[in-house]
Amino acid sequence: MNLQVDLCSVKLKNPLIAASGTFGFGREYDELYDISMWGAISVKGLTLEPRLGNPPHRIAETASGMLNSVGLQNPGVDAFIKNELPWLLSKKIPVIANVAGFSVAEYVKSIQKLSDSDVDMVELNISCPNVKCGGLHFGTEPDQVSEVVEAVRKVCNKPLIVKLSPNVTDIVEIATAAKNAGADAISLINTLTGLSIDARKRKPTLANITGGLSGPAVKPIALRMLWQIASKLDIPLVGMGGINSGEDIIEFILAGASAVMIGTANITDPLAGPRILAELTQFCKDDNIQNIADIVDGLQV
Amino acid sequence: MLCTAKVVKNICIAKDIHEIQLLCNVDIPKILPGQFVHIAVQDCFLRRPISIATYSNNIITILVQNVGKGSELLCDLLPSQHINMLCPLGNGFNMKEVVDTIQNKGRVWLVGGGIGLAPLFFCAQYIKALSLKVDVFLGYRDDAHAFYINEFSDCSTVISNIGGFVTDAVSKSLESGNIPDLILSCGPSPLLSSLKAICVKHKIKAYASLEARMGCGVGACLVCNAKIANNDGYSYKRVCKDGPVFNLLEVEL
Numbered sequence: 001m002n003l004q005v006d007l008c009s010v011k012l013k014n015p016l017i018a019a020s021g022t023f024g025f026g027r028e029y030d031e032l033y034d035i036s037m038w039g040a041i042s043v044k045g046l047t048l049e050p051r052l053g054n055p056p057h058r059i060a061e062t063a064s065g066m067l068n069s070v071g072l073q074n075p076g077v078d079a080f081i082k083n084e085l086p087w088l089l090s091k092k093i094p095v096i097a098n099v100a101g102f103s104v105a106e107y108v109k110s111i112q113k114l115s116d117s118d119v120d121m122v123e124l125n126i127s128c129p130n131v132k133c134g135g136l137h138f139g140t141e142p143d144q145v146s147e148v149v150e151a152v153r154k155v156c157n158k159p160l161i162v163k164l165s166p167n168v169t170d171i172v173e174i175a176t177a178a179k180n181a182g183a184d185a186i187s188l189i190n191t192l193t194g195l196s197i198d199a200r201k202r203k204p205t206l207a208n209i210t211g212g213l214s215g216p217a218v219k220p221i222a223l224r225m226l227w228q229i230a231s232k233l234d235i236p237l238v239g240m241g242g243i244n245s246g247e248d249i250i251e252f253i254l255a256g257a258s259a260v261m262i263g264t265a266n267i268t269d270p271l272a273g274p275r276i277l278a279e280l281t282q283f284c285k286d287d288n289i290q291n292i293a294d295i296v297d298g299l300q301v
Numbered sequence: 302m303l304c305t306a307k308v309v310k311n312i313c314i315a316k317d318i319h320e321i322q323l324l325c326n327v328d329i330p331k332i333l334p335g336q337f338v339h340i341a342v343q344d345c346f347l348r349r350p351i352s353i354a355t356y357s358n359n360i361i362t363i364l365v366q367n368v369g370k371g372s373e374l375l376c377d378l379l380p381s382q383h384i385n386m387l388c389p390l391g392n393g394f395n396m397k398e399v400v401d402t403i404q405n406k407g408r409v410w411l412v413g414g415g416i417g418l419a420p421l422f423f424c425a426q427y428i429k430a431l432s433l434k435v436d437v438f439l440g441y442r443d444d445a446h447a448f449y450i451n452e453f454s455d456c457s458t459v460i461s462n463i464g465g466f467v468t469d470a471v472s473k474s475l476e477s478g479n480i481p482d483l484i485l486s487c488g489p490s491p492l493l494s495s496l497k498a499i500c501v502k503h504k505i506k507a508y509a510s511l512e513a514r515m516g517c518g519v520g521a522c523l524v525c526n527a528k529i530a531n532n533d534g535y536s537y538k539r540v541c542k543d544g545p546v547f548n549l550l551e552v553e554l
Contacts, residue, residue, distance in 0.1 A: 024521040028542065032303075032519070044523075053537055059514050059524035061347045066516070070523050073537060215346060267516045268346065270387060271303055 065215025230256025246279025333393030440467025
């Protein structure tokens with residue numbers, strides 16, 4: 001039974017990618033188990049300059065999920081390349097650099113630096129406010145998606161994954177803009193914007209007021225958007241949103257994903273990576289799936 | 302490490318406070334006072350972080366205050382039920398520094414309020430086991446919320462303050478000429494703020510164990526941040542990994 005998948009010519013030994021934001025740069029989870037079992041890792045979102053992030057609280061519990069508003073705390077691209085990347089590469093799994101930015105110029109500078117580094121792929125986080133456009137998120141407007149992806153494409157010599165925000169009216173329109181602007185693959189979904197209120201204090205729970213919803217609660221939306229894009233566009237897709245079992249992975253692959261990203265599950269179960277891989281292996285054995293790549297987009301509608 | 306533990310005891314020791322003993326299914330090599338466990342609670346999405354109050358023979362004792370959905374469910378656990386927890390987590394208090402201070406004729410004070418006394422009890426037990434002495438300042442909201450007074454008096458000089466502010470008792474001791482070399486603390490933010498001001502004024506070295514809403518508990522997700530002063534102003538540190546114990550004088554409360 002073969003779990004190997006191909007993502008933009010990078011070979012992953014299995015379709016499980018550790019999602020950006022929940023896995024740091026891998027060191028903490030490597031203390032619990034050998035993170036080399038992952039197909040790949042997408043690191044914590046990097047910005048050009050180091051960022052301190054938001055004040056507490058940054059997390060709120062919801063039904064079957066959680067809201068986060070970390071504020072992209074990260075050491076900056078330079079510090080990542082110097083201090084984190086060498087150790088990660090020693091784990092011998094593909095490294096995907098997730099990049100955030102607040103202007104097209106910032107994205108371009110960050111990608112230029114990463115293009116000169118040994119990361120295997122770049123994942124563009126476009127769920128960031130464009131300061132030049134009054135804080136409107138890049139990923140909500142097709143024109144802005146085109147602008148940032150085109151500019152990054154010119155300087156990016158690595159496979160370019162564009163990570164979509166689900167906080168939009170028409171995800172296919174956004175995906176089309178990303179594809180036409182030069183994306184090699186699309187990953188989705190990022191978090192859904194939500195609000196948590198502390199009824200006794202009569203205040204929002206999070207310091208930043210709203211935050212991003214993730215976890216099992218969002219899976220139906222993630223699957224729906226993935227399927228919509230897979231039905232209309234021909235481009236490799238990476239699915240994510242509430243995956244917590246081997247069976248969940250199969251659902252995303254059937255819906256059109258070549259690989260998946262798993263994030264929030266690590267928070268509730270620190271051994272989620274090895275557990276879910278074992279579950280996927282068992283599912284394939286039970287269902288007589290010889291090559292996982294054979295069932296991509298296999299949903300019968 | 303992740304372990305399954307069996308509830309062997311759960312008793313109410315004060316208003317809204319339960320003492321719960323958990324028998325772990327694996328040997329846990331070393332647990333330091335100030336470390337905590339991250340417990341998966343039925344019907345709650347996120348785990349709950351709880352300080353370890355004491356540990357011996359594979360039994361971890363925690364004190365849980367019922368303040369919301371998760372803690373209420375923990376207080377309802379029945380003996381012989383099983384729970385899944387990550388343990389031990391966090392940096393813990395620097396017990397080597399504490400022991401060295403006492404052995405060099407220095408004085409160490411434990412200052413805590415309410416449920417914050419749980420990790421300080423572990424400190425007191427640790428020090429007692431070495432036949433050494435500490436002074437303990439215990440703060441409680443009122444008689445109904447008081448607990449472990451006998452257990453603390455078992456091992457150290459105790460000043461308990463019921464109602465009012467335990468930091469008033471600390472100030473009083475300082476003014477009468479008793480100055481410690483080191484303070485370990487844990488409790489509500491107002492207590493830590495007052496204590497920080499006292500320590501700055503009297504130039505006393507102090508550590509505090511903080512609490513925060515947590516995600517992963519292992520330092521990867523960055524949601525449990527505490528503002529810590531440094532040469533460039535401040536940065537955010539992870540309460541679960543860089544803490545929960547920090548230099549109190551550097552904590553921005």
